[in-house]
Amino acid sequence: MKILITSGGTREKIDAVRSIANHASGSLGKQIAEKFLAQGHQVTLVTTKTAVKPARQPNLCLAEITDVSSLIQTLEPLVKTHDLLIHSMAVSDYTPVYMTDLDEVQQAENVTELLSRKNSQQKISSAADYQVLFLKKTAKVISLVKQWNPQIKLIGFKLLAGVSKDTLFAAARKSLINNQASYILANDLFEIKADSHHAFLIGHTEIHEAFTKSEIAQLIYEKGIQND
Amino acid sequence: MKILITSGGTREKIDAVRSIANHASGSLGKQIAEKFLAQGHQVTLVTTKTAVKPARQPNLCLAEITDVSSLIQTLEPLVKTHDLLIHSMAVSDYTPVYMTDLDEVQQAENVTELLSRKNSQQKISSAADYQVLFLKKTAKVISLVKQWNPQIKLIGFKLLAGVSKDTLFAAARKSLINNQASYILANDLFEIKADSHHAFLIGHTEIHEAFTKSEIAQLIYEKGIQND
CATH class of the missing domain: 3.40.50.10300 (CoaB-like)
Structure with a gap:
């Protein structure tokens, strides 16, 4: 066996x-x-x-x-x-899709549009006081x-x-x-x-x-x- | 020394x-x-x-x-x-503040109000297709x-x-x-x-x-x- x-x-x-x-x-x-x-x-x-x-x-x-x-x-x-x-x-x-600061989330007309964005930095900047991480379900x-x-x-x-x-x-x-x-x-x-x-x-x-x-x-x- | x-x-x-x-x-x-x-x-x-x-x-x-x-x-x-x-x-x-599904974020009048919410479940439910995690800067x-x-x-x-x-x-x-x-x-x-x-x-x-x-x-x- x-x-x-x-x-x-x-x-x-x-x-x-x-x-x-x-x-x-x-x-x-x-x-x-x-x-x-x-x-x-x-x-x-x-x-x-x-x-x-x-x-x-x-x-x-x-x-x-x-x-x-x-x-x-x-x-x-x-x-x-x-x-x-x-x-x-x-x-x-869940697996990360996109991480951004609160400003970008507030400015988005619909938060679902953020789900198609991608982070371009290798290490996401740690300047903002708050960050928002979008995650999607894994298989x-x-x-x-x-x-x-x-x-x-x-x-x-x-x-x-x-x-x-x-x-x-x-x-x-x-x-x-x-x-x-x-x-x-x-x-x-x-x-x-x-x-x-x-x-x-x-x-x-x-x-x-x-x-x-x-x-x-x-x-x-x-x-x-x-x-x- | x-x-x-x-x-x-x-x-x-x-x-x-x-x-x-x-x-x-x-x-x-x-x-x-x-x-x-x-x-x-x-x-x-x-x-x-x-x-x-x-x-x-x-x-x-x-x-x-x-x-x-x-x-x-x-x-x-x-x-x-x-x-x-x-x-x-x-x-x-950054340290986690609150995690929720996309619906709650879309329904919020202002996303900043989500920063004062707290998760009540010990293990956050994995039912939703997308989750949103709010994080704040650490000391x-x-x-x-x-x-x-x-x-x-x-x-x-x-x-x-x-x-x-x-x-x-x-x-x-x-x-x-x-x-x-x-x-x-x-x-x-x-x-x-x-x-x-x-x-x-x-x-x-x-x-x-x-x-x-x-x-x-x-x-x-x-x-x-x-x-x-």
């Missing part, structure tokens, strides 16, 4: 110096990869330069990406040649997986912050169905601490609860290798 | 999950710190969780910060008790240094991207004078490669050129310990 895991977080450039990032460290994806490696599986880990990674070893293949666009380019051929994808990477949902990578390979088994992730269990479960179930996933690991940022990580692995007919990254990795391992 | 060095880059939170970051890795600050440590100096390094750091050793004191506000809080007492500050950290010049940390301690010797940094040497030098000289620095290390992002780092150390009556991080660290060491 060929295992594909994504970990860490994408970054979207605002200009040559600045970018929008998220707080993903890659540590959960690392533990999941290590679990499969310890059982003798071949693992391909798609991750970022700054994410924490398992030690180099013969059964581990590493691919580094930066933004959503590079993730898609790297992931598509890999999804087509693997049996299981565990998509734990935090993928940016939903998880929704492309089954288009690329209808046969691959998919375990997705849903991270929210400070929501009720109902809201979290509803969002996870929506992702489960829309993306034809086998399971969604649902978790709330406020229940991730240094030494604990509360999460639910939500399937079509079952829910499993875990309290540490190690328990999450074990659950995902068991459900990942089992025949559906 | 008590040496204070800043390295890495600040991050400003958009919400519980997203932030605006910059591409600073902390590697130049690390090499500068190592140069002073190797000569037996006591070094305090103010840096970030993700920045690369020198190995732990008795003469090195580490302080970790996250955003500009935490940098100011940490730096002020340290500036008052050190003799030399080498401020190589890439400090965010210029380097301009506070001599207010905190008029006696401290200050070496600042100026990073631009894809500009002429004239533009870079003019920006560095402006910082040198406005911030009462002894030197400004001026560099262009496009002249920083994996194995080379072109920079100019600009003083009030002299300019020194360097081509690697090691040469920069050596220059800053020599000029840092010399009596003005």
Whole structure:
């Protein structure tokens, strides 16, 4: 069984110096990869330069990406040649389009016209007191997986912050169905601490609860290798 | 001589999950710190969780910060008790105020009214096709240094991207004078490669050129310990 895991977080450039990032460290994806490696599986880990990674070893293949666009380019051929994808990477949902000062926004007849402008400076000037950054939605990578390979088994992730269990479960179930996933690991940022990580692995007919990254990795391992 | 060095880059939170970051890795600050440590100096390094750091050793004191506000809080007492500050950290010049969808911006009578709104969700919804992020200028940390301690010797940094040497030098000289620095290390992002780092150390009556991080660290060491 060929295992594909994504970990860490994408970054979207605002200009040559600045970018929008998220707080993903890659540590959960690392533990999941290590679990499969310890059982003798071949693992391909798609991750970022700054994410924490398992030690180099013969059964581990590493691919580094930066933004959503590079993730898609790297992931598509890999999804087509693997049996299981565990998509734990935090993928940016917006990417910068244009950044300008408040004056230009106030002077625009319609703000939508600003969406077609482009920054010409490599590092956007920091003279103005206020700046306005326009962002557009990125492609939903998880929704492309089954288009690329209808046969691959998919375990997705849903991270929210400070929501009720109902809201979290509803969002996870929506992702489960829309993306034809086998399971969604649902978790709330406020229940991730240094030494604990509360999460639910939500399937079509079952829910499993875990309290540490190690328990999450074990659950995902068991459900990942089992025949559906 | 008590040496204070800043390295890495600040991050400003958009919400519980997203932030605006910059591409600073902390590697130049690390090499500068190592140069002073190797000569037996006591070094305090103010840096970030993700920045690369020198190995732990008795003469090195580490302080970790996250955003500009935490940098100011940490730096002020340290500036008052050190003799030399080498401020190589890439400090965010804007911090998020409010993020909303395009509709709300179009409906606002005046966009300035949006600057006083606050996001109530912990993770801002990703439903809209476009989002607009309003940012305000952060406090210029380097301009506070001599207010905190008029006696401290200050070496600042100026990073631009894809500009002429004239533009870079003019920006560095402006910082040198406005911030009462002894030197400004001026560099262009496009002249920083994996194995080379072109920079100019600009003083009030002299300019020194360097081509690697090691040469920069050596220059800053020599000029840092010399009596003005």
